[in-house]
Amino acid sequence: MNLRVSLSVARKDFIDALRNARLLVVILMPIGFSLLYGYLFRESINETEVAFYTPDETELLAAIQAMDNVSLTSVTDPREVEAKVDNGSAAIGVILPAEFDAKLRRDEQPDLDLIFKDDPEIASGFQRALMQAIEGLSGRPPIVNVVSRTLHPAQGSGEGTSEPIFGFFEDIQLQGYFIVLWVMMAVTMNGCFIVPTLLVEEKDHKTLAAILVTPAGYFDVIMGKLLVGLIYSLLSSGLIMFLNDGFTGDPLISILIIVLISLAMTLIGLLIGGLIDNMSTLNTWSGFILLPLMLPGILAGVPMEGVSPLLTTPLQAMPTFQLVRGLALGLSGQGGQAWSSAVILLVESALLFAAVLWSLRRREA
Amino acid sequence: MIQTESLVRKYNGVVAVDQLTFRVEAGEVFGFLGPNGAGKTTTIMMLTGQLRPTSGKASIAEYDIVKQRAKIKPLIGVVFEYQNLYERMSARDNLTFFAQLHGVGKNRVEALLEQVGLQDRAKEKIKVFSNGMKQRLLIARALLNEPKVLFLDEPTRGLDPAAARAIRETIESLGETGTTVFLTTHYMEEADQLCRRVAFLSEGKIIAMDTPRNLKLKYGERKARVILDDGSEHLLSFDEAADAARMEQWMRDGKVLTVHSMEASLEDVFIQLTGRMLL
Secondary structure: OOHHHHHHHHHHHHHHHHHOHHHHHHHHHHHHHHHHHHHHHHHHHHOEEEEEEOOOOOHHHHHHHOOOOEEEEEEOOHHHHHHHHHHOOOOEEEEOOOOHHHHHHOOOOOEEEEEEOOOHHHHHHHHHHHHHHHHHHHOOOOOOEEEEEEOOOOOOOOOOOOOOOOOHHHHOOHHHHHHHHHHHHHHHHHHHHHHHHHHHHHHHOOHHHHHHOOOOOHHHHHHHHHHHHHHHHHHHHHHHHHHOOOOOOOHHHHHHHHHHHHHHHHHHHHHHHHHOOOHHHHHHHHHHHHHHHHHHHHHHOOOOOOOOHHHHHHHHHOHHHHHHHHHHHHHOOOHHHHHHHHHHHHHHHHHHHHHHHHHHHHHHO | OEEEEEEEEEEOOEEEEEEEEEEEOOOOEEEEEOOOOOOHHHHHHHHOOOOOOOEEEEEEOOEEOOOOHHHHHHHEEEEOOOOOOOOOOEHHHHHHHHHHHHOOOHHHHHHHHHHOOOHHHOOOEHHHOOHHHHHHHHHHHHOOOOOOEEEEEOOOOOOOHHHHHHHHHHHHHHHHOOOEEEEEEOOHHHHHHHOOEEEEEEOOEEEEEEOHHHHHHHHOOOEEEEEEOOOOEEEEEOOOHHHHHHHHHHHHHOOEEEEEEOOOOHHHHHHHHHOOOOO
16 A cells, blocks of 8 residues: 555545535535534423432532533422422432431442432433532542432333343433434445545546556555545544534543444445446435435434344444444443444444455456 | 557457557657547557556566556556546646655646646636646646656547647657657647657557658659649649650640649548548
């Protein structure tokens, strides 16, 4: 591989994509959508009313007040907490025992009553944020006995449920749902539309022939396109995450998942670009290609109980499914469960890279 | 500099180039002439490594075009038959990109922009350029690496006479600098003007190869068309004693208005050889 050549191709394509109005729209669209939806839903989705009772002073009160999108109401009687949750004026209730802070410091594992009505999604999100706040206070993983109570438990839900295979959007709030969706759109559009367009345009306009009579080889060109696809995917996804406060939960696993999905989708884009020789064919087929690629990701977010494994198993093999799974788990602070998605994406990227190399060898022959 | 031996290229069993054997010397401007579909572009594509020959051998600067392709690339420049430039980029950016691929500096880019007369338009996007300007830029691009062999595939096709003349002058100057030029064209006057030797290609085969002068002499007629002051036209042969006497008498009597030699053009030679026009 000639690095100088690949970098020159990447630099040229990076600028050329911005000069192409059509590609520029495709690059900016997911970022724009994320900003629009983030603005429209930010106020309405996350304002969680919390009724709070403590018999004495606690630093936790200030920590909860500092949480994003939490509206705190302090009450003077623990029964009032339950009443507020019951009548719907609070989504979550928190009751602390006397000397909570002191017990926490003495590692006495103080009780913490967490009351919610019938929205476990909000409660689990709040509980994770609460644990982070307590860890912030004590400086170590919290030793707290959380006693959760559901006032009107929903049918069929309960403890002991195994990790869901689908329905990952249930673990994140609507804002997180949109972040995952726009990141998926960004990596798919950048990897599987921008990259093939850049490659097919070179073939269609015969500029590839001009490159290949210089010391540049086809592999160098492909590596340049891979680089530019990765850069655009990572920039778009990073911006979407940053602008929408997406670096929460387990940001490291989220970043890893984004890097791997960007690689996988760009490699798919290179395979598509290698198969198609002219722009009109690419334009005709791009819609048919993009939709099946994104569909598993969308389906990963919704519960699919009772659906045949013949349908769900192939869906789980798709990179976008693993993106949604991994990113949703990362955003919801359950990054430990997302490693399997990262491994699957890594293996898929390796297989896709091998497929690209194989197609290059075939072309050379 | 360029040598081929029984070079063959087939597309799905159809022979496009058939047993081509020729040699182009270093510093020579060599014309490869033939109608559309004769196999000119296929030959260039094989020699420049874009296409593998079905059989036969060829070398450039003694490097095999298949096995030593990487060694040939820095030695050649190619002007394609189509104007394959990046339309959304400026003239300077186009050249700079290819300069980076060749590993040559920006000074060379500026020098070439000046050489082809595009320095004042260097910042403009290619999509606003005329065909002639694009063609000049393509030649500049092909010269970035100071190639030992320059392949020009129909460099003046579709250009207006002034633009074509400018391109021909550039090719002439390249020939003077010792660059080997492999020129394909179906404009016979162009080949006549520029090339030291030409090869006629028809249906993938070389049917004649020599200097333009020798070909014209070999296949042309030794005749002259004479128009007299009474308006009559006469065709005289240089080899007939009676015609020489007639001409002498008309000259003595002051009857001759004009004399046109009937030397064959390259196009006449081609038609004579193949029985078809160069279209």
